[in-house]
Amino acid sequence: MRRNDREITDRALIDAILFEARVCRLGLADEGGPYIVPMCFGYDGTALLLHSSPEGQKITMIRNNPRCCFEVDLCDGIVKGKNACSWGMHYRSVIGFGRATILTDPGEKKHGLNCIMHQYQGGTHEFSDEDIRSVAVIRIAIESMTAKTSKNLSGSVEDSLEVFSCFRV
Numbered sequence: 001m002r003r004n005d006r007e008i009t010d011r012a013l014i015d016a017i018l019f020e021a022r023v024c025r026l027g028l029a030d031e032g033g034p035y036i037v038p039m040c041f042g043y044d045g046t047a048l049l050l051h052s053s054p055e056g057q058k059i060t061m062i063r064n065n066p067r068c069c070f071e072v073d074l075c076d077g078i079v080k081g082k083n084a085c086s087w088g089m090h091y092r093s094v095i096g097f098g099r100a101t102i103l104t105d106p107g108e109k110k111h112g113l114n115c116i117m118h119q120y121q122g123g124t125h126e127f128s129d130e131d132i133r134s135v136a137v138i139r140i141a142i143e144s145m146t147a148k149t150s151k152n153l154s155g156s157v158e159d160s161l162e163v164f165s166c167f168r169v
Contacts, residue, residue, distance in 0.1 A: 007146065008147035009147075013147070017147060018094055024039050025038050030064050035058070040120070041072075042112065042114075042119040044111075048140040049111075050137070050138040051135050052135070054135065054136040059136060067098075068098060068140060075091055076091055076092065077090045088150065092149045096145030096146070098142045099143065101138070101141065102136055102138055106132045110127055110132060112137035
């Protein structure tokens with residue numbers, strides 16, 4: 001990381017960003033080149049869970065190359081400057097690498113769908129057998145990740161972070 005003064009190393013703070021974020025950008029690659037897709041997701045503390053149609057470019061690419069990259073970010077506010085090049089943003093972000101697996105076990109798929117629903121609504125939900133059969137659930141086993149934040153105006157990285165305590169499934 002070029003700006004190590006902005007790096008977040010505390011795992012609890014990294015987890016807080018992942019639990020608060022609402023969009024995950026999934027990066028995949030094959031012989032045709034890179035592919036990035038924004039997705040709704042869930043985080044269970046060790047993996048990202050994503051839902052998808054059972055067919056399509058993303059599924060084909062995962063089957064051919066399960067290595068992937070992901071990114072989530074939170075915009076904590078725009079910082080106006082005196083001129084265009086002095087504007088900035090308060091942000092927190094996480095970039096990670098992992099291996100994607102398309103889940104087949106109905107119990108694992110239900111867990112994944114509950115993680116996704118919990119990310120946005122909380123609680124647990126019931127899914128019919130048809131629901132489980134009709135959707136693909138992708139599990140990204142996180143192998144590594146880094147996180148970064150902007151400094152707040154006082155210059156303290158820690159002061160610019162807000163930790164959200166959330167119940168997770």
